[in-house]
Amino acid sequence: MENKKKTKNAQCKRCLNKFQEKEIYTIQQFQYRKSPPYDWTKEFFSIMEIGEWDSFCEDCVNYYGKISNNIWLKYCN
């Protein structure tokens, strides 16, 4: 029998919510934004002990995108 229920086997590092693997977000998506530069972004997250392979849900990655951008604008520009 095929189990049609989709398994939630990924977990967000920040809020600890479980979700499907295809919905994983990582900080790697920030390499596509105009600013801050991705090197700065990686450094910023390494201080917060977040690596490029850590999994986050959409809400949390948006949250991190917002705060990193705000800090960049306020202190690093």
Ligand SMILES: [Zn+2]
């Ligand atoms: Zn989350």
